[in-house]
Amino acid sequence: MVLKVDWLNKSFGKKRILKDISFELNTGEILTIIGPSGAGKTTLLRCINGLEKSDRGTIFIDNAYLCRDYNDKNIYARSREMKEIRQKIGMVFQNYNLFPHMTVMENIIEAPIHVLGLSRDEAVNRAYELLESLGLEDKTDSYPFQLSGGQKQRVAIARALCLNPKILCLDEPTSALDPELRGGIASIIENLASKGMAILIITHDMDFAKRVATRVIFMEDGRIIKEGEKEEFFNSFKDDRIRKFMVL
Amino acid sequence: MLSYILTLLPSILEGLVMTLKVFFVTLVLSIPLGVIVSIFRLSRFKPLSKITELYIWVMRGSPLMLQIVFIFFGLPIVGIAFDRFTAVIIAFVLNYAAYFGEIFRGGIESIDRGQYEAAKVLGLSPYRTFMRIILPQVIKIVLPSISNEVITLVKDTSLVYIVGLGELLRAGKIASIRDVSLVPLVLVTVAYLLLTAIFTVAFNKIEKRYSYYE
Numbered sequence: 001m002v003l004k005v006d007w008l009n010k011s012f013g014k015k016r017i018l019k020d021i022s023f024e025l026n027t028g029e030i031l032t033i034i035g036p037s038g039a040g041k042t043t044l045l046r047c048i049n050g051l052e053k054s055d056r057g058t059i060f061i062d063n064a065y066l067c068r069d070y071n072d073k074n075i076y077a078r079s080r081e082m083k084e085i086r087q088k089i090g091m092v093f094q095n096y097n098l099f100p101h102m103t104v105m106e107n108i109i110e111a112p113i114h115v116l117g118l119s120r121d122e123a124v125n126r127a128y129e130l131l132e133s134l135g136l137e138d139k140t141d142s143y144p145f146q147l148s149g150g151q152k153q154r155v156a157i158a159r160a161l162c163l164n165p166k167i168l169c170l171d172e173p174t175s176a177l178d179p180e181l182r183g184g185i186a187s188i189i190e191n192l193a194s195k196g197m198a199i200l201i202i203t204h205d206m207d208f209a210k211r212v213a214t215r216v217i218f219m220e221d222g223r224i225i226k227e228g229e230k231e232e233f234f235n236s237f238k239d240d241r242i243r244k245f246m247v248l
Numbered sequence: 249m250l251s252y253i254l255t256l257l258p259s260i261l262e263g264l265v266m267t268l269k270v271f272f273v274t275l276v277l278s279i280p281l282g283v284i285v286s287i288f289r290l291s292r293f294k295p296l297s298k299i300t301e302l303y304i305w306v307m308r309g310s311p312l313m314l315q316i317v318f319i320f321f322g323l324p325i326v327g328i329a330f331d332r333f334t335a336v337i338i339a340f341v342l343n344y345a346a347y348f349g350e351i352f353r354g355g356i357e358s359i360d361r362g363q364y365e366a367a368k369v370l371g372l373s374p375y376r377t378f379m380r381i382i383l384p385q386v387i388k389i390v391l392p393s394i395s396n397e398v399i400t401l402v403k404d405t406s407l408v409y410i411v412g413l414g415e416l417l418r419a420g421k422i423a424s425i426r427d428v429s430l431v432p433l434v435l436v437t438v439a440y441l442l443l444t445a446i447f448t449v450a451f452n453k454i455e456k457r458y459s460y461y462e
């Protein structure tokens with residue numbers, strides 16, 4: 001188990017966004033969280049990668065607590081531990097958030113050099129290997145605006161992987177892709193999982209979830225409604241809300 | 249005619265040197281200070297942000313000429329005295345830093361939040377994030393506004409005559425009154441136009457250098 005979320009709660013003002021969320025993620029697993037917009041999927045992901053702070057509950061990442069309840073308070077890791085925990089989570093944003101003024105290579109090596117303390121040569125070698133594995137070795141000196149959507153996404157994946165994370169999170173990885181590119185990102189994800197990476201995907205693309213997931217969580221209105229291994233999940237159409245969502 | 253112009257040149261060149269001194273010292277100090285002003289103005293620590301807002305209001309809301317007068321003639325009353333050039337530089341830097349601060353603030357606010365979030369999840373420190381990710385993008389955005397301010401600064405330097413410093417326009421005015429001629433003023437105008445032309449070309453070059461990405 002590389003990620004464990006336990007009784008996580010989060011409100012914005014009076015609105016409860018996450019209600020008692022609990023789940024686990026293991027190495028080599030591809031967990032997709034599906035659900036309608038407004039279900040709290042993105043907030044959940046933002047709590048896990050530390051961009052939002054939860055109000056209550058536990059997030060446990062690779063033997064360290066990002067946050068936990070103590071004496072009726074939600075305690076967060078100190079900033080040094082936080083930095084270490086962050087390195088274990090790679091994040092691929094929906095719109096990638098590449099740095100537009102940096103080349104592909106500079107985008108990828110910035111954090112390994114300044115956060116991990118790698119030498120420039122080490123970082124470049126590591127980045128080049130990643131780019132090669134993603135079929136982008138000829139794009140090292142391109143700027144993000146010169147890349148297609150799919151290429152930008154792969155750069156964002158390389159940037160996240162270059163910090164050697166244990167978990168890779170992807171927010172709506174297919175939303176900005178042409179349909180014919182979805183197979184490509186799916187095989188990249190499957191390949192990473194087969195090497196032991198734990199993968200957490202947020203999507204409302206059901207076909208994509210069906211294709212890549214090993215396990216599926218359905219969220220609605222801040223709660224986990226259903227969770228199951230892929231076969232089991234998609235074969236049981238008993239739950240009306242899920243069926244409604246899947247037909248949509 | 250030509251020989252008349254030649255007799256004017258020494259005093260005009262002398263004035264030009266003072267103009268350029270005020271110009272460059274102000275620019276070199278007020279741009280970095282402007283970045284700091286914008287950071288203070290955007291600070292989540294309310295008192296700091298409010299004080300900065302007040303400072304910007306005073307600096308932009310009152311004539312630069314009065315600010316020079318207050319710093320050179322006013323502060324000695326409370327026991328703080330500067331020589332002419334220092335007083336002028338303090339006034340110019342404080343004034344221009346306020347304008348630059350507002351320009352940088354606009355630039356910083358126009359950067360997508362996703363850039364900060366990407367830097368944060370990568371573990372970059374706030375300082376590195378600002379210096380390596382945010383500021384380079386801000387500079388590209390604010391360059392046209394900065395170049396506008398710089399050209400205004402070239403002409404604002406003429407205000408230093410108020411404390412008795414001999415700059416370009418004053419040199420022209422003295423000669424013009426003495427000789428009852430417009431020629432010195434034409435000469436001075438040409439000098440200002442040449443200066444602004446040089447800075448315009450320089451800024452176009454810098455903007456071009458920043459156009460390597462979109």
